[in-house]
Amino acid sequence: MRLSTVILPVLRWAEGGRERWRRAEELGFHTAYTYDHLSWREPFRDGPWFGALPTLTAAATATGRIRLGTLVTSPNFRHPVTLAKELITLDDVSGGRITLGIGAGGSGYDATVLRAPGERPWTPRERADHFGEFLPLLDRLLTEDAVTHHGERYSAHEARNIPGCVQRPRVPFAVAATGPRGMRLAARYGQAWVTTGDPRVAAGGTAEESRDAIREQIRRLEETCAREGRDPAELSRVLLTGFTPDRPLASLAAFVDFAGTYRELGVDEIVVHWPIDGTMFEADEKVFEEIAVEAPRQLA
Numbered sequence: 001m002r003l004s005t006v007i008l009p010v011l012r013w014a015e016g017g018r019e020r021w022r023r024a025e026e027l028g029f030h031t032a033y034t035y036d037h038l039s040w041r042e043p044f045r046d047g048p049w050f051g052a053l054p055t056l057t058a059a060a061t062a063t064g065r066i067r068l069g070t071l072v073t074s075p076n077f078r079h080p081v082t083l084a085k086e087l088i089t090l091d092d093v094s095g096g097r098i099t100l101g102i103g104a105g106g107s108g109y110d111a112t113v114l115r116a117p118g119e120r121p122w123t124p125r126e127r128a129d130h131f132g133e134f135l136p137l138l139d140r141l142l143t144e145d146a147v148t149h150h151g152e153r154y155s156a157h158e159a160r161n162i163p164g165c166v167q168r169p170r171v172p173f174a175v176a177a178t179g180p181r182g183m184r185l186a187a188r189y190g191q192a193w194v195t196t197g198d199p200r201v202a203a204g205g206t207a208e209e210s211r212d213a214i215r216e217q218i219r220r221l222e223e224t225c226a227r228e229g230r231d232p233a234e235l236s237r238v239l240l241t242g243f244t245p246d247r248p249l250a251s252l253a254a255f256v257d258f259a260g261t262y263r264e265l266g267v268d269e270i271v272v273h274w275p276i277d278g279t280m281f282e283a284d285e286k287v288f289e290e291i292a293v294e295a296p297r298q299l300a
Contacts, residue, residue, distance in 0.1 A: 001259055001263050001267075001268060001269070001270065001296070001299045002030040002031075002268060002269040002270070002296075003028075003029060003030060003259075003269075003270055003272070003291075003292065003295060003296050004029050004030045004031040004032065004033060004067075004238075004269055004270070004271045004272075005024055005029045005031075005032050005033070005271065005272055005273070005274055005292070006032075006033045006034065006035065006071055006240070006271055006272070006273045006274065007020055007021060007024060007032055007033070007034050007274045008034065008035060008040075008044070008049075008273070008274070008276065008281075009034050009035065009049060009050040009051070009052060009055045010044065010047060010048050010049060010050075010276070011048070012048065012050075013050075013055075013058055017050075017055070017058075018058070018062050020274065021058075021059040021062055021063055021066075022062055022063060024063075024066060024274070025063045025064070025065055025066040027289060027292040027293060028292060028293065028296065029066060029292060030066070030067060030269065031066065031067040031068065031069055031099060031269075031271075032059065032063075032066055032067070032068055032069075033068070033069045033070060033071035033099075033101060033271060034052050034055055034056060034069075034070065034071070035052065035070070035071065035072075036052035036053075036070040036071075036072060036073040036074070036078075036101075037049070037052075037108075037109070037110050038077055038109065038110050038113050039109045039110075039113075040108070040109070041108060041109075043278065043279060044279070045109065052070050052073070053070075053086050053087075053090060056068050056069070056070070056090055056094075056098070057089075057090055057093055057094075060090065060093045060094035060095075060097065060098075061093065065097075066097070067097045067098070067099055068094055068097050068098055068099070069098060069099035069100060069101055069174070070099075070100055070101045070102070071101035071174070071176075071194065071240060071271065072101035072102050072103040072174070072176045072194065073100060073101065073102045073103075074102065074103050074104060074105030074106075074110070074127075074131070075104070075105055075127070075130040075131055075134045076105035076106075076110040076111050076114075076122075076127075077110055077113065077114055078134075079154065080134050080137040080138040080141055080154055080156065081141060081154075081156050081159050083138060084138055084141035084142050084159070084161055085161060087100060087142065087165070087171055088142065088161055088164060088165055091165045091166045091167060091171050092165075092166055094166075095166065096165070096166035096167045098167070098171045099171065099172050099173075099174055099191075099192070100171050100172070100173050100174065101174040101176060101194055102135065102138075102173055102174070102175060102176065103131070103175065103176030103177060103182065103194070104127045104128050104130070104131035104176075104177070104182060105122075105127050105131070106127075107121060107124075111127075128179070128181045128182065129152075129153070130153050131181075131182065131185065132181060132185065133151050133152065133153050133154055134153075134154060135173070135175070135185050135189055136188075136189065137149050137151070137154055137156065139170070139173075139189050141156065141159060141161055142161065142164070142165055142169075142170035142171065143164070143169045143170050144161070145160065145161065145162050145164070146158055146159065146160050146161075147159045147161070172191035172192065173189055173190045173191055173192070174190065174191065174192035174193070174194050174236075174238055175189065175190035175192070175193055175194065176193075176194040176195070176196075177193065177194075178195060178198070178217055180220075180224070183220060183221050183224040184224055184228060186221065186224075186235065187221070187224045187225045187227075187228040187230045187235070188228055188230070190235055191234075191235070191236065192235060192236035192237070192238050192269070193221055193235050193236070193237055193238065194238040194239075194240060195214060195217055195237075195238070195239060195240070196239075196240045196242075196243040196244075197210050197213060197214055197239075197243055197244040198210065198213035198214070198217070199243070200213075201213050201244070201245070202243050202244055202245060205245055206245055207244070207245045207246045209245075210244040210245050210246065211261060211262070211265065214239070214244075214262070214265060214267075215265050218237060218265060218266050218267075221235070221237075236268050236269055237266050237267045237268055237269070238267070238268075238269040238270075238271060239262055239267045239269070239270050239271065240271045241270060241271060241272050241273070242272075242273050242280065242281060246258055248270075248272070249272060249275070249283040249284075249287060249288060249291065250287075251287060252287065252290050252291055252294055252295065252298075255272075255291045255295050256295055256298050256299060258270075259295060259299055260299065263299070272288070272291070274288070275288050
């Protein structure tokens with residue numbers, strides 16, 4: 001069982017940002033991720049929020065061992081050509097420590113920030129359509145020296161990406177998906193699959209109902225892998241916490257029980273948010289650090 005964290009990009013680099021990423025490495029987290037949004041929900045909407053890829057580049061120079069990544073990037077405001085160039089650069093700067101968490105995107109602020117006045121955001125179907133073209137093109141851009149593609153939604157004309165990624169054949173993809181189309185993309189292109197649980201359960205369900213929902217998601221993922229000719233064991237299963245009815249950061253014992261339960265379901269990486277006072281991610285930072293150090297030992 002791997003234990004990772006999400007560090008939201010809310011601190012100025014010289015005023016606690018650098019130290020937080022270094023501390024994540026000191027605590028032994030497997031990966032430190034950050035959200036890739038232009039802004040996020042309340043109470044973060046009107047506060048500091050920095051860019052994901054520059055933040056990860058700075059984190060790469062401030063650390064030496066911990067893996068780094070997005071959780072998650074989406075087509076809402078990204079283009080495969082420019083994203084590929086930035087990922088190759090980031091992978092180089094980090095010495096091959098980058099994981100790209102990626103999904104179809106949601107309906108929040110990122111979905112409207114680039115739209116003209118009166119222009120509606122993409123529907124869920126349209127987001128899935130964009131993602132279905134975005135991810136295969138990004139895969140090519142990260143593995144081929146030169147790519148030309150003229151699709152329905154994205155184009156690339158002789159896009160050069162030499163020398164390619166440090167990691168071969170490319171940076172790993174952790175694909176966030178719960179629907180059938182997204183799961184097919186995870187089976188075809190992913191090295192990991194990401195879930196936050198079932199939002200319908202999170203709104204008013206129980207911890208047991210949440211576990212049942214994730215168990216069902218994993219069952220459907222395995223069926224999808226079988227149809228795509230992919231060994232499900234090749235795909236890591238990542239649970240991003242904070243969006244289920246559980247309270248895993250209440251104590252070390254609570255977390256170990258939580259993680260052990262999900263390990264039995266087939267989850268092999270759990271991601272916890274670095275505590276932020278006054279938000280949905282509020283938690284005792286001393287307990288958080290105790291979990292970071294002690295939980296992997298108890299779960300070994």
